[in-house]
Amino acid sequence: MNGTIQAPTLEYAQLAPMLVVFGAAIVGVLVEAFAPRYLRSAIHVPITLLSLAGAFALTIWQVVKGVPTKPAAMGAVAVDGPSLFIWGTILVLAFVSVLLINDEDHFVAAAAAVPGSAEEEQALHEGAGHTEVYPLALFAVGGMLLFPASNDLLVMFVALEVMSLPLYLLCGLARRRRLLSQEAAVKYFLLGAFSSAFFLYGTALLYGYAGSIDLAKISAALGVVGGQETLLYIGVAMLGVGLLFKIGAAPFQAWKPDVYQGAPTPITALMASGTLVAAFGALLRVFWVALGGLDWNWSPVLWAVAILTMVVGAILAITQTDIKRMLAYSSIAHGGFLLVGVVATGAAAGQNSKALSAILFYLVAYGFTTVGAFAVVTMVRDAGGEAWHLSRWAGLGKRSPLLAGIFAFFLLAFAGIPLTSGFFGKYAVFQAAVAGGATPLVIVGVVASAVAAFFYVRVIVLMFFSDPAADGPSVVLPSRGTAAVVGVAVLATVFLGVFPQPVLHLAQNAAQSLFIR
Amino acid sequence: MTTHYLVLSALLFAIGGVGVLVRRNAIVVFMCVELMLNACNLAFVTFARQNGNLDGQIIAFFVMIVAAAEVVIGLAIIVTIFRTRRSASVDDASLLKY
Amino acid sequence: MGESITFWVLAVVSVIAALGLVFSRRAVYSALMLGVVMFSLAVLYAVQDAPFLAAVQIIVYTGAVMMLFLFVLMLVGVDSSDSLVETIRGQRFWAVLAGLAFAALLGLGIGNAVLSPPKGLAAANRAGNVPSLAELIFTRHVFAFEVTSALLITAALGAMVLAHRERAEPKQTQKDLSRARFVRFGQLGRNPGPLPGPGTYARHNAIDMPALLPDGSVSPLSVNRVVARYEAAEGTLPPEVERILQEEALSERANGHVARPLGEEDGK
Numbered sequence: 001m002n003g004t005i006q007a008p009t010l011e012y013a014q015l016a017p018m019l020v021v022f023g024a025a026i027v028g029v030l031v032e033a034f035a036p037r038y039l040r041s042a043i044h045v046p047i048t049l050l051s052l053a054g055a056f057a058l059t060i061w062q063v064v065k066g067v068p069t070k071p072a073a074m075g076a077v078a079v080d081g082p083s084l085f086i087w088g089t090i091l092v093l094a095f096v097s098v099l100l101i102n103d104e105d106h107f108v109a110a111a112a113a114v115p116g117s118a119e120e121e122q123a124l125h126e127g128a129g130h131t132e133v134y135p136l137a138l139f140a141v142g143g144m145l146l147f148p149a150s151n152d153l154l155v156m157f158v159a160l161e162v163m164s165l166p167l168y169l170l171c172g173l174a175r176r177r178r179l180l181s182q183e184a185a186v187k188y189f190l191l192g193a194f195s196s197a198f199f200l201y202g203t204a205l206l207y208g209y210a211g212s213i214d215l216a217k218i219s220a221a222l223g224v225v226g227g228q229e230t231l232l233y234i235g236v237a238m239l240g241v242g243l244l245f246k247i248g249a250a251p252f253q254a255w256k257p258d259v260y261q262g263a264p265t266p267i268t269a270l271m272a273s274g275t276l277v278a279a280f281g282a283l284l285r286v287f288w289v290a291l292g293g294l295d296w297n298w299s300p301v302l303w304a305v306a307i308l309t310m311v312v313g314a315i316l317a318i319t320q321t322d323i324k325r326m327l328a329y330s331s332i333a334h335g336g337f338l339l340v341g342v343v344a345t346g347a348a349a350g351q352n353s354k355a356l357s358a359i360l361f362y363l364v365a366y367g368f369t370t371v372g373a374f375a376v377v378t379m380v381r382d383a384g385g386e387a388w389h390l391s392r393w394a395g396l397g398k399r400s401p402l403l404a405g406i407f408a409f410f411l412l413a414f415a416g417i418p419l420t421s422g423f424f425g426k427y428a429v430f431q432a433a434v435a436g437g438a439t440p441l442v443i444v445g446v447v448a449s450a451v452a453a454f455f456y457v458r459v460i461v462l463m464f465f466s467d468p469a470a471d472g473p474s475v476v477l478p479s480r481g482t483a484a485v486v487g488v489a490v491l492a493t494v495f496l497g498v499f500p501q502p503v504l505h506l507a508q509n510a511a512q513s514l515f516i517r
Numbered sequence: 518m519t520t521h522y523l524v525l526s527a528l529l530f531a532i533g534g535v536g537v538l539v540r541r542n543a544i545v546v547f548m549c550v551e552l553m554l555n556a557c558n559l560a561f562v563t564f565a566r567q568n569g570n571l572d573g574q575i576i577a578f579f580v581m582i583v584a585a586a587e588v589v590i591g592l593a594i595i596v597t598i599f600r601t602r603r604s605a606s607v608d609d610a611s612l613l614k615y
Numbered sequence: 616m617g618e619s620i621t622f623w624v625l626a627v628v629s630v631i632a633a634l635g636l637v638f639s640r641r642a643v644y645s646a647l648m649l650g651v652v653m654f655s656l657a658v659l660y661a662v663q664d665a666p667f668l669a670a671v672q673i674i675v676y677t678g679a680v681m682m683l684f685l686f687v688l689m690l691v692g693v694d695s696s697d698s699l700v701e702t703i704r705g706q707r708f709w710a711v712l713a714g715l716a717f718a719a720l721l722g723l724g725i726g727n728a729v730l731s732p733p734k735g736l737a738a739a740n741r742a743g744n745v746p747s748l749a750e751l752i753f754t755r756h757v758f759a760f761e762v763t764s765a766l767l768i769t770a771a772l773g774a775m776v777l778a779h780r781e782r783a784e785p786k787q788t789q790k791d792l793s794r795a796r797f798v799r800f801g802q803l804g805r806n807p808g809p810l811p812g813p814g815t816y817a818r819h820n821a822i823d824m825p826a827l828l829p830d831g832s833v834s835p836l837s838v839n840r841v842v843a844r845y846e847a848a849e850g851t852l853p854p855e856v857e858r859i860l861q862e863e864a865l866s867e868r869a870n871g872h873v874a875r876p877l878g879e880e881d882g883k
Contacts, residue, residue, distance in 0.1 A: 005749070005750045005753055005754060006754065007754075008753065008754045008755070008757045010757070010758070015758075022762075022765055025765070025768075026768065029768055029772060032772070073757070073758040074754060074755050074756075074757060074758065075755065076755075076756065076757075076758040076759060077758060110780065110781075111597065111776050111777050112597070112776075112777060112778055112779060112780040113780065114600050114601055115601055119780070128781075130776055132772055132775070132776050135772065136769065136772060136773070136776075139765050139768070139769050142765060143765070146762065154572075154575070154576050154579060154756065154759050155758065155759045155762070157576075157579070157580075157583070158579060158583065158759050158762050158763060158766070159762065161583045161586070161587065161766055162762060162765050162766055162769070165586060165587065165590050165766060165769045165770065165773065166769050166773070168590055168591075168594065168773075169590060169593075169594070169769075169773040169776060169777070172594055172597065172598075172777070173776070178601070179601060179602075182594070182597055182598045182601060183598065185594050185597075185598075186543060186594055186595065186598050189590070189591050189594050190537075190543065190546055190547065190550070190591075193547070193550045193587060193591065194534075194537050194550055194553075197530075197533070197550055197553035197554055197557065200554065200557040200580065201530055201553070201556070201557050201560065203557075203576070204526075204557050204560035204561050204564060204573075204576075205560070205725075207561065207564050207568070207572065207573055207576070208523075208560070208563075208564035208567060208568070211568040211569075211570065212568075212570075212572060213572055213576065226729075227728065227729030227730075228728040228729065228730065229728075230723075230724035230725065230727050230728050231724070231725065231728045233724070234720070234721065234724045234725075518618065518619065518622065518733070519730050519733050520725065520726055520728075520730060521622060521626070522622070522659070522663070523725045523726075524722050524725060524726055525622075525626045525629070525630070527718060527721035527722050527725055528630055528633075528718055528722065529629065529630070529633050529652070530721065531714050531715075531717050531718030531721060532630070532633040532634060532636075532637055532714070532718075533633070533637075534714055534717060535637060535710055535711055535713075535714030536636065536637035538706070538710035538713070538714070539637065539706075539707055539710045539711065540637065542642055544642055544684065544687060544688060544691065545636075545642050545645050547684075548636060548645055548646060548649050548684060549636065549637065551649065551680065552633055552636060552649060552652060555652060555653060555656055555676070558656070558660075558668075558672075559656055559659065559660075562659075562660050562663050562665050562668060563663060565663075565665070565736065566663050566664055566733050566734075566735060566736055567730060567733045567734065568734060569733070569734025569735060569736060569738060569739060570739055571736065571739045571740075571747055571748060571751055572751070574665050574667070574668055574744075574748060575748060575751050575752060575756055577660075577665075577668055578667075578668060578671060578748070578752070579756075579759060579760075579763065581668075581671055581672070581675045581676065582675075582763045582766065582767070583763070583766060584675075584676075584680065585675055585679060585680060585770075586763075586766040586767055586769065586770040587770075588680050588683055588684070589683070589770040589771075589773065589774050590769070590770055590773045590774070592683055592684070592687045593773055593774045593776075593777040593778055594777065595687065595691075596687060596690060596691065596777070596778060597777045597778070599690075599691050
């Protein structure tokens with residue numbers, strides 16, 4: 001035993017955005033422990049927002065200073081162009097979602113009290129609330145930042161759990177329809193744990209194959225190690241199951257509508273935007289950095305998954321009568337469109353950066369629109385909470401033309417109508433796919449978009465061309481936070497739809513450097 | 518010998534998977550997931566010996582940490598829903614459906 | 616040779632225990648079976664040059680995780696058992712079939728991989744298993760190690776959010792409780808004393824036998840509900856007790872009382 005361990009080198013500057021977010025989360029926990037109840041919310045909100053803004057600033061500073069070309073933290077984290085772009089996206093989306101969370105009316109007063117009990121009544125009466133949602137959300141955001149940036153499968157697994165555990169909890173904290181919310185938490189948790197077991201077994205088999213969990217070393221082992229291809233193939237398949245589950249790709253999409261419906265709407269917004277972005281970042285990194293040399297094998301499978309996801313998402317969305325479930329299925333369909341972009345990655349570096357920049361742009365565009373749409377959902381309310389049933393939305397255009405107009409605009413962006421951000425997102429992804437030789441996939445994608453457009457238009461027709469019910473839902477006056485969220489989302493959707501060039505350019509720059517191999 | 522260990526871990530993993538699909542008590546389902554994680558750990562430890570490096574053992578160690586945290590969260594969620602419904606069956610929780 | 620004997624014994628034990636976990640009806644048995652699997656795996660780790668993991672497996676898994684499972688099972692009710700009714704027709708059959716296919720795929724896939732003879736950990740463990748692991752954890756994997764702290768904090772925070780109730784009013788003292796009991800006696804005529812023990816004035820001296828009142832009738836108060844529920848499931852409950860319990864439940868429902876579980880009962 002030599003007894004001395006050389007101290008590891010940690011590139012604090014590169015890791016700073018993550019460290020700031022995690023640090024703020026821990027400060028939040030301390031606030032929970034020591035601050036008096038009536039002050040907590042007032043302390044949490046600035047800490048949370050400032051830390052997210054600070055992390056965003058640090059990310060920008062990183063980009064300006066020059067994108068690192070070597071993995072950081074002893075090879076555990078890869079802070080490269082795509083990572084930084086994804087970090088920026090996640091941080092902005094998280095900032096916006098926190099503004100929604102700030103409207104604390106959505107969260108349960110006392111999670112430990114049985115729904116409908118006298119105890120809950122009293123907690124509601126006293127105006128109690130769970131301010132723990134802020135540190136929990138920050139932990140989730142920290143996991144989201146680490147997930148796409150992890151450079152080995154162990155860090156990726158830990159990040160997956162850091163991201164998921166707070167979300168499982170947050171799902172169960174809705175103030176109204178608490179049974180639904182608790183069920184959503186149980187379902188999300190059990191299925192999430194099940195899928196992470198698959199991810200882990202896949203990791204084990206890849207480790208057995210390559211003798212290492214570094215993505216780069218796995219890539220180097222491809223084709224060198226002989227006689228163990230079965231380990232590799234089964235491992236890749238199981239790893240893929242774990243990742244596709246997080247994205248909600250068919251046939252692993254079953255959790256998404258349930259969880260999106262049951263979770264408090266601000267948390268749904270955070271999941272629909274941040275988690276999707278993070279999961280796609282991780283998927284790209286694994287399939288590209290580690291398994292790029294194997295694309296001959298996984299590409300056909302991803303073709304099938306992409307087609308199935310688009311079709312399932314688009315068709316099942318038509319049958320929905322609940323606005324949140326409909327948005328969930330729309331998110332599944334968009335996951336399918338994004339997978340088209342993943343399939344479009346190819347052997348040539350040029351093609352790769354084209355597909356990558358298309359995906360990055362799409363993620364930004366979709367993230368903003370979806371947060372905005374969920375923000376609108378929080379504002380249309382019945383006596384018992386948000387009005388989810390589509391029939392309740394009938395005639396909203398006559399009652400509140402502005403809100404209905406904004407929502408219609410978001411739906412058109414989902415459908416990919418020109419002059420909205422969704423159009424350029426789809427256009428870029430499909431163009432990359434055609435260039436990558438995946439034309440049949442693009443045809444399916446276009447047909448699925450048309451089907452999807454049908455149900456978006458149906459909702460718009462329902463809002464504007466049918467008579468409002470006499471006892472219809474009321475549109476609450478938004479709090480400043482919610483109004484800001486809707487405003488930002490509208491601006492982003494318009495801006496990306498009319499002048500996509502700056503963001504496309506950014507995405508191209510980010511994609512230029514590709515992932516660190 | 519390595520193959521034997523691996524086949525054992527595959528068997529345990531598959532049994533756990535069947536359990537998740539078959540059982541309906543949420544706690545038992547969760548135990549089956551734990552069984553799957555244990556099977557993964559066996560595979561990691563075996564591969565560590567096969568490959569002659571300690572990375573596998575490190576991962577197994579991390580899996581245990583993660584599993585411990587996951588159990589706390591999972592059981593807290595299950596207890597909460599039990600308090601509400603007085604039942605831990607996955608089927609009784611069925612407000613959500615297509 | 617020694618290794619293969621250990622392996623075969625423990626392999627058989629752990630597979631049987633795993634099957635027991637999946638197919639036993641009572642959740643407590645499942646938990647105990649899981650404990651057996653975890654113990655066997657700990658020994659297999661020790662055999663495979665992973666003494667540290669063997670210890671951690673026993674401390675963390677069988678020590679902490681299993682105990683937590685058992686606590687929650689006790690809390691949720693040990694007598695909860697799965698119904699055997701299928702909600703999705705044929706689900707069980709297809710699940711088992713899929714499991715078999717999956718096991719065959721995994722087993723064949725792994726069994727077919729041509730593995731070189733194991734390199735062994737002698738070189739990697741030269742400084743001792745624990746120091747070598749420590750070196751890796753605190754150098755190469757230090758970031759993952761630090762990030763797991765976020766997991767642990769999340770877990771603690773989550774348990775607090777979901778399970779901790781803050782007391783809204785001052786704790787009731789013995790005096791308050793006793794006063795409340797007598798107030799209830801005055802208003803509703805409910806017995807303020809402790810419940811009668813089972814077997815009092817009875818012909819048996821067993822806790823599943825109800826006490827007899829001086830007039831020879833059965834006292835429902837003396838029947839332990841958990842025992843009664845268990846016996847009702849087994850079909851060994853004396854018919855008279857069953858009738859009385861049912862009548863009581865009916866009248867409680869009619870009065871708008873929800874049957875309270877044991878332990879929150881008054882007068883204890």
